[in-house]
Amino acid sequence: MEEREDILAPYAGRISYGALLKLREKRGREHIWIDPWDELRGLLSFLPRIQAKSVCLDSDIVSIGDRSEVSQDVIDIIEKCICALIPWRKGPYSLFGRVIDSEWRSDLKWNRIEPFLDDPHEKKVADIGGNNGYFLFRMANYSPKLMVNFDPNGRFYYQFELLHRFSGVDNMQHEVLGVEDVHLFENFFDIVLFMGVIYHCRDPLGALRQVYTCLKPGGQMIFESLALPGRKPVSLTPPGRYGKMRNA
Template identity: 35%
Template sequence: MILFKDDLIAVAQSPLSHWLTHLPAQLEHWQQAQQHGDLRKWLKAVEQLPELVAEQVSLADTVTVQSAGVTEGEQNRIRGLLQQLTPWRKGPFNLHGVHIDTEWRSDYKWQRVAPHIGDLSGQQVLDVGCGSGYHLWRMLESGAEQVWGVDPGQLFLAQFLAIRHFMPAELQARAHWFPLGVEDLPELRSFDTVFSMGVLYHRRSPIDFLGQLKAQLRSKGQLVLETLVVEGDASTVLVPGQTYAKMRNVWFIPSSLALLHWLERCGFRNARVVDESITDVAEQRATEWMSGQSLADFLDPDDSSKTIEGYPAPRRAVIIAEA
């Protein structure tokens, strides 16, 4: 439990203290379960990062931590250790002059989301499927009191811990990450805002997933849902074959109108689409920090409006709703 000691203390001191009836046992079970074979190596890389004072911090489009007097040798050490945590999917980050050019320009997504979420000041905010936690830092920039990320990805845990390592103590104390899926969460009904970005289409039962998100929100709390959609009416839902854009874990892609209907059936109110846009190769691409295949490889080489399988190319919508 040492890995999450400070986070559990933060839970105890927050409006989420009733989470402690489940959380410690879940984390204990996680630590005793069989882990990814590289987890020990990843956490060791985080432990070896140099201790540097964060003199300048920006939680803007490139999440940045800077300190005067960082030597070239320290930068090389940081770069080498962080490259042990590849692939880096969500970002970008700049840590003491080391720029992590991630596969996704996650700042593009945040620019589409941020104008519509209102003021997060003083809020307890949950991000379901948070990845490495890039958006957690942007949520703090938007005023959140505490941000809580959950994601079962163990590499993402190491990446989050690496970023948090360089943050000043005040920000470290407000950003938390647990290796859990939404199905592991009890009905907390305590968060002011719940984000779920890029997760819905990976769920075998999207209706159950929407219900699980609602169970985390306080009365009149806000859901921010970002997901793949297709064009069509309220009855349009794409059910791909074995893959969609080479992804094997895509189950349902509704139209925005169908998704609004789902949300209404799940008991959400005032659901509305605030943005809908096509994902392009400027937003998702291979880089030095993610050198595998990316969006350009997933599209029809002769018609970028289609995936390699012939489905509509990725279109993403942002929907806001209230519990």
């Protein structure tokens, strides 16, 4: 896949940019440039990097492109990529008319948090544990200064890449990093989303400290976690497992 402009490069003096470049290379070798994704990378290399003419980011289904905009050959490759990237957790999306019916209805969560967001216009925004970037695609409608989607999972990286290459949202990128790495962005982000992640962390309090480190003074964090009903005091690390989720 071809190189794109790094939207974080202009901020090299404000973040730990040298350390970030080294960590990108390491995580790329571990999660991105690995044999299981060779076939998918080959498919992506045949796709044009064009901006779709019809893009709708302010509806429940993030819609990128109309069927009439690309050839049948491109549609066939997109279909193969979508299938190769199953499961799709966050969504829903429509890519050149091909609806991606995600496992989660992320639009419902977005509609709950949107009224409480600070105005993202010209702000620097992060989604930590952002999966394939659904919330930032929705956020793009407000014209933030930049948006960074953090998730160390290779599948989510390639899902993001498939959608992003056609979206025309040039001020957004995916970093294959986790919450343990966001200290590289000390006092940098105006708005941080940290939702549905903390109960997967082995050190939840440490994770919160990391998030606090990357948030600018006076910034906003949107935080979501599981809650246990009842009046009994419970800790952040109760014994056992909840919902068959790892570390939860």
